[in-house]
Amino acid sequence: MDESLSxxxxxxxxxxxxxxxxxxxxTVCTYCFGTLFASxxxxxxxxxxxxxxxxKRVASLWRYREMLPVRQxxxxxxxxxxxxxxxxxxxxxxxxxxxxxxxxxxxxxxTGTFKSRGMTVAISKAKELGIRKVALxxxxxxxxAAATYSARAGIECFVFxxxxxxxxxxxxxxxxxxxxxxxxxxISDAAKxxxxxxxxxxxxxxxxxxxxxxxxGKKTMGYExxxxxxxxxxxxxxxxxxxxxxxxxxxxxxxxxxxxxxxxTSESKKPRMVSVQSTGCAPVVRAFHEGKKSIxxxxxxxxxxxxxxxxxxxxxxxxxxxxxRESGGTAVDIEDSAIIKSMEMLGRDDGLYVCPEGAAxxxxxxxxxxxxxxxxxxxxxxxxxxxxxKYAELVRLTKLKTFSKEESSNFDL
Amino acid sequence: MDESLSxxxxxxxxxxxxxxxxxxxxTVCTYCFGTLFASxxxxxxxxxxxxxxxxKRVASLWRYREMLPVRQxxxxxxxxxxxxxxxxxxxxxxxxxxxxxxxxxxxxxxTGTFKSRGMTVAISKAKELGIRKVALxxxxxxxxAAATYSARAGIECFVFxxxxxxxxxxxxxxxxxxxxxxxxxxISDAAKxxxxxxxxxxxxxxxxxxxxxxxxGKKTMGYExxxxxxxxxxxxxxxxxxxxxxxxxxxxxxxxxxxxxxxxTSESKKPRMVSVQSTGCAPVVRAFHEGKKSIxxxxxxxxxxxxxxxxxxxxxxxxxxxxxRESGGTAVDIEDSAIIKSMEMLGRDDGLYVCPEGAAxxxxxxxxxxxxxxxxxxxxxxxxxxxxxKYAELVRLTKLKTFSKEESSNFDL
Numbered sequence: 001m002d003e004s005l006s007x008x009x010x011x012x013x014x015x016x017x018x019x020x021x022x023x024x025x026x027t028v029c030t031y032c033f034g035t036l037f038a039s040x041x042x043x044x045x046x047x048x049x050x051x052x053x054x055x056k057r058v059a060s061l062w063r064y065r066e067m068l069p070v071r072q073x074x075x076x077x078x079x080x081x082x083x084x085x086x087x088x089x090x091x092x093x094x095x096x097x098x099x100x101x102x103x104x105x106x107x108x109x110x111t112g113t114f115k116s117r118g119m120t121v122a123i124s125k126a127k128e129l130g131i132r133k134v135a136l137x138x139x140x141x142x143x144x145a146a147a148t149y150s151a152r153a154g155i156e157c158f159v160f161x162x163x164x165x166x167x168x169x170x171x172x173x174x175x176x177x178x179x180x181x182x183x184x185x186x187i188s189d190a191a192k193x194x195x196x197x198x199x200x201x202x203x204x205x206x207x208x209x210x211x212x213x214x215x216x217g218k219k220t221m222g223y224e225x226x227x228x229x230x231x232x233x234x235x236x237x238x239x240x241x242x243x244x245x246x247x248x249x250x251x252x253x254x255x256x257x258x259x260x261x262x263x264x265t266s267e268s269k270k271p272r273m274v275s276v277q278s279t280g281c282a283p284v285v286r287a288f289h290e291g292k293k294s295i296x297x298x299x300x301x302x303x304x305x306x307x308x309x310x311x312x313x314x315x316x317x318x319x320x321x322x323x324x325r326e327s328g329g330t331a332v333d334i335e336d337s338a339i340i341k342s343m344e345m346l347g348r349d350d351g352l353y354v355c356p357e358g359a360a361x362x363x364x365x366x367x368x369x370x371x372x373x374x375x376x377x378x379x380x381x382x383x384x385x386x387x388x389x390k391y392a393e394l395v396r397l398t399k400l401k402t403f404s405k406e407e408s409s410n411f412d413l
Numbered sequence: 414m415d416e417s418l419s420x421x422x423x424x425x426x427x428x429x430x431x432x433x434x435x436x437x438x439x440t441v442c443t444y445c446f447g448t449l450f451a452s453x454x455x456x457x458x459x460x461x462x463x464x465x466x467x468x469k470r471v472a473s474l475w476r477y478r479e480m481l482p483v484r485q486x487x488x489x490x491x492x493x494x495x496x497x498x499x500x501x502x503x504x505x506x507x508x509x510x511x512x513x514x515x516x517x518x519x520x521x522x523x524t525g526t527f528k529s530r531g532m533t534v535a536i537s538k539a540k541e542l543g544i545r546k547v548a549l550x551x552x553x554x555x556x557x558a559a560a561t562y563s564a565r566a567g568i569e570c571f572v573f574x575x576x577x578x579x580x581x582x583x584x585x586x587x588x589x590x591x592x593x594x595x596x597x598x599x600i601s602d603a604a605k606x607x608x609x610x611x612x613x614x615x616x617x618x619x620x621x622x623x624x625x626x627x628x629x630g631k632k633t634m635g636y637e638x639x640x641x642x643x644x645x646x647x648x649x650x651x652x653x654x655x656x657x658x659x660x661x662x663x664x665x666x667x668x669x670x671x672x673x674x675x676x677x678t679s680e681s682k683k684p685r686m687v688s689v690q691s692t693g694c695a696p697v698v699r700a701f702h703e704g705k706k707s708i709x710x711x712x713x714x715x716x717x718x719x720x721x722x723x724x725x726x727x728x729x730x731x732x733x734x735x736x737x738r739e740s741g742g743t744a745v746d747i748e749d750s751a752i753i754k755s756m757e758m759l760g761r762d763d764g765l766y767v768c769p770e771g772a773a774x775x776x777x778x779x780x781x782x783x784x785x786x787x788x789x790x791x792x793x794x795x796x797x798x799x800x801x802x803k804y805a806e807l808v809r810l811t812k813l814k815t816f817s818k819e820e821s822s823n824f825d826l
Contacts, residue, residue: 059472059496079500079764080521083472085493091567108493108523111766112802152764154504158826163815171808175801177761179826185818192821201826348590351492351565353524388588389525389802395584402576405598408605413571413592413614 004071007045011036011212014319022069025129028210035316036212037252038069042259051262054227059083061117061220067256068121069216075128077153079110081120082220086228086381091349092362096369100379102234103352104225106386111172113308113355113386115145117221118214118245122206123149125213132156135203137190139242139307140169141386146206147178158203160190165307168390186302188313208243209316215252218245222253225381231257231264233271235378238364240357240385241275241284241331242311244320251323271381273329275320276364278304278336281312284320288331294318305336305394306356308385330373338363343388355391358384417484420458424449424625427732435482438542441623448729449625450665451482455672464675467640472496474530474633480669481534482629488541490566492523494533495633499641499794504762505775509782513792515647516765517638519799524585526721526768526799528558530634531627531658535619536562538626545569548616550603552655552720553582554799559619560591571616573603578720581803599715601725621656622729628662635666638794644670644677646684648791651777653770653798654688654697654744655724657733664736684794686742688733689777691717694725695746697733702744707731718749718807719769721798743786751776756801768804771797 011020015034020026026036049066057063061082070076085105093101106114123146126134135158136146143159150157159173163182173180183190191207198205209215226233233254239247254270257263275284281302287295295317302312314320324331342359346352361382368374388395403411424433428447433439439449462479470476474495483489499515506514519527536559539547548571549559556572563570572586576595586593596603604620611618622628639646646667652660667683670676688697694715700708708730715725727733737744755772759765774795781787801808816824 055468060498077764080498080518085473085523087492105493105523108521110498110518110521112525112800148764148766150764151761167810168802168805170810170813171805172766172802174810174813175757175760175766175808176764180813181826182813182815183818183821184815189818189821192818193816193824196821197824197826344588347588348564351490351561351563351589353561353585353588387525387802389581389585389800392581392584392805395588397580397583397587400583400587400593400595402595402597403606405596405602405605408596408602408609411606411610413594413610 005065005073006069006071007040007049007066008038008069009041010039012039025131025204026212027205035209035319038212038216040067040256045260051227051231061120061217061224064220064223069213070121070124070128072128075124077124077127077149078120079116079152081110081116083224084108086225087352089346089350089352092346095349096366097376098380099377102381103384104221104381105352105384107354107384107388111141111145111148112390113141113145114218114221114246115141118217119145119149121217122211122213123153123155126155126204127153131204133158133201133203134206135194135198135201136206137187137194139187139310140165141308141390142208144169144172147173147176150178151176160193162186162190166390166393168392187311188298208245215245215249218249219253221246221383222250223257226257226262231262233269234381235271236274236374236380237271237383238274238276238361238380239383240306240309240360241277241320242309243314244284244316246383246385247273247275248316248319248323251327270327273324273327274364274368275324275331276360277309277331277333278306278339278360279333280304280336281310282333283312283314284317285331285333287317288321288324292321294321306339306360308355308357309360332364332367334360334363334367340394343394352384353388354384355386355388356394358386418478418486419482419484420453420462420479421451421482422454423452425452438544438617439625440618448622448732451625451629453480453669458673464640464644474533474630474637477633477636482626483534483537483541485541488537490537490540490562491533492529492565494523494529496637497521500765502759502763502765505759508762509779510789511793512790515794516797517634517794518765518797520767520797520801524554524558524561525803526554526558527631527634527659528554531630532558532562534630535624535626536566536568539568539617540566544617546571546614546616547619548607548611548614549619550600550607552600552723553578554721554803555621557582557585560586560589563591564589573606575599575603579803579806581805599723599725601711621658628658628665631658631662632666634659634796635663636670639670639675644675646682647794648684649687649787649793650684650796651687651689651774651793652796653719653722653773654690654733655722655727657697657727657729659796659798660686660688661729661732661736664740683740686737686740687777687781688737688744689773690722690744690746691719691752691773692746692748693717694723696725696727697730698744698746700730701734701737705734707734719752719773721768721770722773745777745780747773747776747780753807756807765797766801767797768799768801769807771799
């Protein structure tokens with residue numbers, strides 16, 4: 001009797017191809033330091049997992065449990081995350097003259113950001129592997145999500161954040177009982193505390209693409225997009241890129257779905273994947289346009305109001321650039337002022353309260369339409385990675401009018 | 414050919430029973446000022462709507478569209494709200510010694526609170542009826558939700574809030590382009606501005622249970638609980654009660670589902686409905702225990718940190734008290750200090766970041782267990798009405814440690 005929910009077989013290094021055992025804790029490849037990717041028994045999956053099973057399953061990313069790494073149901077640490085809405089934005093679509101425009105809205109998820117996807121899977125797997133302490137560097141949201149799922153799993157969690165991270169994410173860690181430390185620097189500075197501390201403290205490191213399972217959680221973005229669009233993918237997906245796990249994860253999902261044979265058309269047309277970054281921190285955009293295979297050095301003086309894409313030296317840059325190129329995509333940078341303006345416009349025009357990273361995708365889209373890289377007949381999906389509610393600092397209340405209660409009888413607007 | 418999605422027939426006054434036409438804008442009964450409830454063609458529904466249709470439908474509250482009032486699909490103003498997770502809280506359950514304990518988590522919804530349920534339906538119907546301007550008094554979250562759905566519908570929205578409402582909700586209104594006015598007083602003071610201003614300003618009033626459709630949106634809480642528990646309801650539902658629309662709405666849902674014959678057992682056992690309020694504003698608790706049919710006067714000096722349940726004189730008190738009694742339920746008040754403690758405990762123990770109103774249900778539950786009103790063998794559902802992310806003011810970061818980046822080589826926790 002096979003009791004495992006998961007069809008996982010092994011981990012494989014994306015650099016040198018070496019295989020690793022998924023039944024013990026793994027980080028990166030011990031030979032070439034490449035990121036490890038989970039692989040699944042696709043023959044078994046083709047026989048025993050079908051898309052017809054999905055409608056009756058839970059409305060969370062765990063509906064794809066066969067293609068996720070957790071073996072025992074009792075190890076799943078879930079808050080009902082995922083299967084987030086794909087929302088039409090008709091006013092914006094009309095303004096831009098597009099035919100089909102959608103937002104995948106990961107603001108509607110536990111912790112309010114897409115980081116929950118990675119963390120529900122990583123922490124579940126950590127629980128399954130008997131890990132008792134985790135640590136990570138985070139621009140804020142990953143820390144909040146790690147703290148949340150760790151609290152639920154009874155795992156001790158240590159978070160290192162830049163001291164200008166959104167206060168909402170600090171409070172989230174605090175309420176979840178995590179150990180929170182601030183660092184006067186960037187996420188790359190915060191990361192050094194984890195790297196230097198993990199051995200003596202006995203921490204398992206959860207930082208982006210340095211453990212194999214956050215990307216498995218993130219790949220459910222791709223599964224959901226496929227299912228929610230009835231197995232016909234959009235022409236273009238615009239994605240705000242920091243560490244790049246989501247981009248890489250979605251591409252992994254599309255490849256798995258192709259192997260499963262779940263797409264409607266036999267010759268499956270996968271989307272062109274677009275990375276959006278801020279002009280203040282655009283290492284992917286620069287490396288892409290310079291034709292580099294990887295990012296060779298940190299982007300200097302990195303600064304942007306969108307903390308989630310302020311990653312000057314992403315660990316998995318080779319993977320990110322490979323996906324963009326393989327998909328026929330591109331990378332585009334936009335000004336922070338365009339981010340702020342896009343946040344406001346998505347609210348006023350279409351009632352979406354997005355995070356700055358999500359807003360960046362609209363600014364990127366406008367640039368790509370202007371450049372005629374996107375045609376107006378194409379089906380475009382913007383990925384919103386989180387709720388605007390976590391970015392109170394970016395909204396300034398001006399010209400607010402306060403009445404005394406006595407004025408109600410006799411007021412005039 | 415019947416093009417209508419909805420099986421709505423008419424509106425009926427809950428006080429005197431008079432019928433009203435749902436095809437024109439209605440507020441309350443023009444004779445007795447009673448709340449109007451929508452009624453549906455249950456014979457048609459029994460023939461043409463079945464629970465077997467649901468699994469293939471959208472994972473939002475619009476999956477129950479036949480039992481919602483909007484006739485044309487093009488009028489639905491949606492952000493994918495509803496079908497929120499029901500989450501186990503195992504650490505809390507064990508601590509309390511209960512057999513089955515769940516949280517219905519309306520933190521995972523557009524705008525971050527259950528107010529979206531009422532507003533997606535009310536604003537969709539307003540759009541269908543050609544309404545161009547809406548106004549309401551709100552403790553914060555209803556205003557944010559009204560602003561959000563109005564922006565999406567292209568309806569002008571006027572919100573009056575107490576000036577001590579959560580800043581997050583003010584910013585939400587602002588980002589959504591609503592007209593926001595603060596009032597130095599309670600929600601009842603803010604309401605006077607709407608009442609006095611609506612005629613000369615041409616506003617349609619959206620305040621709780623003064624228009625007929627927010628309660629229709631809220632009733633989907635009941636539909637979802639029934640579906641997600643596979644048509645077997647919990648023994649007890651604990652609900653934080655302010656205006657009471659959710660409580661009244663759930664009960665309406667259970668009655669409709671009974672008429673539809675969707676419950677598993679023929680003799681359907683409906684839950685005992687419990688209202689939780691703060692000792693600082695407990696008009697329902699007081700009226701219930703005094704055996705009153707309605708609340709006769711405002712609760713004096715109303716104060717609680719949970720703004721959503723700081724409603725000193727709920728409009729639909731007769732309905733609220735009727736539901737509690739009919740269901741065999743009760744009403745319980747708890748201290749604000751217990752609310753703060755419960756917020757923290759739900760985070761640390763089970764990874765749930767709830768709003769103070771949601772936290773109040775845990776404090777209420779503990780009291781009811783102590784009083785032996787709830788038995789340990791019972792299946793209990795707590796309703797969390799929103800995310801803790803909107804209540805930054807309630808979390809104080811203390812003892813936070815900041816490192817300089819140089820310290821990474823040589824730090825010790």
